Amino acid sequence: MLDRESPEPLRVNFELVLGTLHRWRSALLESGGRLHLDGPASVDTTANDLDESLRRATRALAGVCDLPVAGSEGSLITHKNFLRKLLTRPxxxxxxxxxxxxxxxxxxxxxxxxxxxxxxxxxxxxxxxxxxxxxxxxxxxxxxxxxxxxxxxxxxxxxxxxxxxxxxxxxxxxxxxxxxxxxxxxxxxxxxxxxxxxxxxKYGETLGMPYSELFRRFSGALTRPQSVLFVIGYGFGDEHVNTIIRQALAVPSFTVVIVDPAPKSAFVRALREQKDRRIWIGEGPTLGTLAGFVEHVLPDLRDEDIRKKVLATHRALAKASPAVGETSDGD
Known part of the structure; x- marks a missing residue:
């Protein structure tokens, strides 16, 4: 983010900036309202200015998320392999x-x-x-x-x-x-x-539509019997998500697999301390990355199906073939 008075970039949490702008804007019910806050960092702005700031901020963040960037199209290979393996399920x-x-x-x-x-x-x-x-x-x-x-x-x-x-x-x-x-x-x-x-x-902040509907479906999927959640590349910074995972752990048949090269969050630390066999944590430069997880952990069930068919064929041939030392009639 750039300060108007200085060309040097400011290191800020972009999502925190967006959250603050959203809260300020929500305090003004009408488009013509004005917001004035006193304090060390005083604020004096209008609803229209906040709307424009939100539009520009979200567009700037979206531009950074417009992936893959030119010249790095190969980064889709891991995602393609991930999808291929997911689709081998029965x-x-x-x-x-x-x-x-x-x-x-x-x-x-x-x-x-x-x-x-x-x-x-x-x-x-x-x-x-x-x-x-x-x-x-x-x-x-x-x-x-x-x-x-x-x-x-x-x-x-x-x-x-x-x-x-x-x-x-x-x-x-x-x-x-x-x-x-x-x-x-x-x-x-x-x-x-x-x-x-x-x-x-904070968890107490209300989720508006359509996010509340999407989170409701997320919670419903996790609390179904025999559900397995693979958590990849998530730092456990959203308390809404964390709470849903905690609730799912109350289901005896629920399993969670966390893939993180170096998990440091208090949430993961608390899960590790539970020593629960339903909680798996893959970490390190190989098993803790999406590419490593797809290559070394996520099974290709088509290969498993082929192995089963080959073994079944060998067993059938073994049963049909005469034992060693036996000869067929007429020889």
Missing amino acids: LNLKRVNVFTLNYDTLVEQASDAEGVVLLDGFVGTQRRVLRPESYEQDLYFPAETTEGRVHRFDRVLHLYKLHGSVTWVAGSPTLDNPYGVQSTAFDPDGAQPLLIYPTPA
Whole structure:
């Protein structure tokens, strides 16, 4: 961030800045209001100025999150491998849910490259609007069998962007767009406000729509029986997320796997002290990174299926073959 009086960059927590601007703006109910705060760092501004500051700040943050940058397109390889392995799960299991706090579109770009259909809560072709009920939909195709059965399409994932996205723009709610949220291509110079949610400083802060609906679905997914949560690249700085994970640990069949090269948060330290077999922590330069996790930990179930079929074939051949020393009749 740049100070008007100095060209030197200021080291600040961008999300903290956004959170502060949002709180100041929420104190002014009308667009023509004025905010005056006394203190060591006095504030005297208007609602219109705050709206413009929020627009510019979110656009600046979104520009940094517009990944991959030119010349580093190879960074999508890990995301592609990650998606390929996720899609090897048996089709009789529930769809994989990918919950992300990132604003970037790396998952979407990798999915496009791999031909993966993302159920991301948006519907529409010319105009994509948020409809969370669309998460309940699924894709099937008719099988070419006499029974006329249908089969689930295998290249489908559910994507939940809990903190918004650089492609989400906010508008006024209407009958055909009840949340007022639309997904478009990222435009760094666009005039519409982006829906990028700053990490709340306190758990008590209220989550507005559509974030409250997305977090509700996150909580519901974790508290289902036999759920497993893989936490990758998250520093446990959002108390809303942390509370949902704590609640999920009350479910006996819940398992959490934390992937972090050097976990330092008090939350992870508290989990480690529990010595709970349902809590796994992968750390270090290999197992603690997304690339290392995908390569060394996340299984490719297609390989496992091939091994099982090879072993079954060997066993069948062994049973059908005569034992050593035996001869067939007539020899």
